[in-house]
Amino acid sequence: MWKLLLKTSPLPPLTEAAPAPDDAALAELAARLDAAAKKRLGRSLSIREVDAGSCNGCELEINALNNVFYDLERFGLRFVASPRHADVLLVTGPVTRNMREALERTYAATPGPKWVVAVGDCAKGGGIFADSPAVVGGVSEAVPVDLHIPGCPPTPTALLQGLLALLETVK
């Protein structure tokens, strides 16, 4: 372990420069966030991730945000273990019939002010799974959505751009 630390500590960090926030996402958000919320939260957001029926592809890329290349926490964004601690719900998947109640209850357990970010193509209208009777539809069928980040799955860079746009507006 010490050898590994000695070997890696003189090296420059792998963490990369931040991408520019997504302009379209910024515009979408600006209208929805009020000044009071910005003041209260400062430049920091706690995120609770909810898989409402995804194939797990989106989760893989959301997890990648925590790796050393993207290092989400440097922007004041962090994933939390409970909706009680969250400002943002990051929801993936088409919402399945079997997950609808859990998603609604997670939303209800999140204190306001709160935002919902729908992630991935399925999260908008259900994507490729839209016609299935086992699926309710997109995330907005169950809870109000503030921002949608498209992609199948969205790359970590696309996710970062979307989340930074959220942060810029909340600032």
Place this chain on the structure above:
Amino acid sequence: MAGLSNLLNDTPEVAEHRPWPRHLVSPAQWEAAARGLEAGAWTLVALWGEADTAHMALRDAANGDFAVASLACPDGCFPSVAKVFAPAGRLERAMRDLWKLEPADTPDARPWLLHGGEGPRYPFLTAEGEGLHQIPVGPVHAGIIEPGHFRFTASGETVVRLEERLGYVHKGTEGLMAGADVARAAKLAGRVSGDSTVAYALAFACAVESATGIAAPPRAAWLRALMAEIERLANHFGDIGAVCNDAAFSAMHAHCGALREEVLRASDFCFGHRLMMDRIVPGGVAADLAPMGAARLRALVALVRRRFPELVRVYDNSASLQDRTVGTGILKTELARRFAAGGYVGRASGRDFDARRDVFYAPYDALSFVVPMRAEGDVNARVWQRIDEVEQSLGLVIQILDLMPGGAVRAEFVAPSGAAEGCALVEGFRGDVFVWLRIAEGRIARCHLRDPSWFQWPLLEAAIEGNIVADFPLCNKSFNCSYSGHDL
């Protein structure tokens, strides 16, 4: 007990089924097949239904013979396999939920994939004893993972019983497949379980090609294997780190996460998608390896060979980490064999099976690799199993780059006009993925996709027994079963 070929000897065979035979059996033969499973004469590869028919895919343990047995169920009822062979239980419950096929005399008549909304509460199994308490966990978990419910019954810190309740991400994938054209069905197959998108696309494409007799060009088979090994590497790195992270050893997680990211970036560079979704299609692959792709992959292998051994040494030499993983969550060999547990879960418990070697599909017949094995069956063995498999995959990537033939990468795919049936078994990172399908009038009439997790999830319940609740995340991550792949 005589072999599988004896059992199915005099039964009518379905002419359009390939590459292995499909036999129409009587209820008595169906029950004999179930008893053969219990006796260990053959293993259960899959058990699924469609309107009025129950199917069971079997593999002879002695000679590797493979066959599908189909039972007509005109009254919507078939003799329960779970009645004599418990591993079939959840599969039968799913058949009942999705196809209204009733397993006669089933030991467990509770629904499985359909939750029924506001209906009566799900009756969990009970545990009796003094001072027992229950801990409900999920479906929304603390981490960034898929949803499922775990019901622990504990005595103090010790788990007495774990019962899983799954089905939360049931999307009706097989229902959407029915009637879809082959291109759309291939996309759906690639979204059964995102971490195994290559394995599923490969299994689906192989099944379609078997059914239709259309062969992918040789170069395509090699490119498919290249993607499959890259997917294996990415998942192994991610999960080795994640297991260590669940023992609060975050440095390993950070370093393994960096390796995983390097693999995904190389995938993106070589194939145009970080997870390589939709790159394998019936008839071949969507696009050839990018120019300079081979050089990029060789550089990746060199990087991993430089960095990974140091991480393995850290894992092996950190007493605090070993203290958590050694002797934790032991899966016994006997159970792994009985459930035909695939992948590292089976192999770390002494079940010697790998579809790349034992089913023998191109180009693995031309590649040299060994299938690592361990006997201990604990979390540590599963971590080491994956460490050993990383080395094999690195070797395979280099061999593929060295030996890959040139030529076309995609054969023109024309859906046949008549009926055709095909199946395939391929090795994903998690274990063997099975796909069976019937094509009629150019569209998918029925497609069944069986994730390796079906036979691994129940074993997690057995492996956690007697361990402390706090070791569950560690055990769970060392299995890393798929929720979406299982829930369909």
